[in-house]
Amino acid sequence: MAEPCVVVATMFAKPGQEELVEKTLRAAAPAVHSEPGCLRYALHRRIGEPGRFVMIEKWASKEALRAHGQSAALREVGAALGDALTGPAEVLVFDALPAGDPELGAL
Structure with missing residues (x-):
């Protein structure tokens, strides 16, 4: 069985391009959410730094992540x-290492 992977993708907007x-x-999220294997695709912005955006993602497998990398969205x-x-974007891919409570110790 394929193991899920977690992605942290960080992007920096040029000044004036944050919006x-x-x-x-935000507009891309619904299309990505419908991709096979997408378990999480959640946008964040760093507090106090309006130009730093971070996407926290979880994919059912590395194959699903590879397909996402080629997607129209x-x-x-x-x-x-x-x-x-x-x-x-800086894209970091992680293997999950669940620990402790099954609900709290893994994405």
Whole structure:
């Protein structure tokens, strides 16, 4: 059975582009939520730093994550934000290491 993976993707908006970045990422969420294997796709912004956006994701498998990387939704986000970000997103992929309470100790 495939193991789920967790992704933390961080993006930095150029000054003045924060609203566009937020709007684009929010608009993409419903399409990503419907992708096979998407277990979580949740947008966050760092408190006190309006240009730093973090997407916390959980995918049913690394294969589902790879398919997401080729998805139309992600291509559309890339096209819309190409000039709005300071650089490419930092994408970190993690294997889950559940600990303690099954509900509290894992995403």
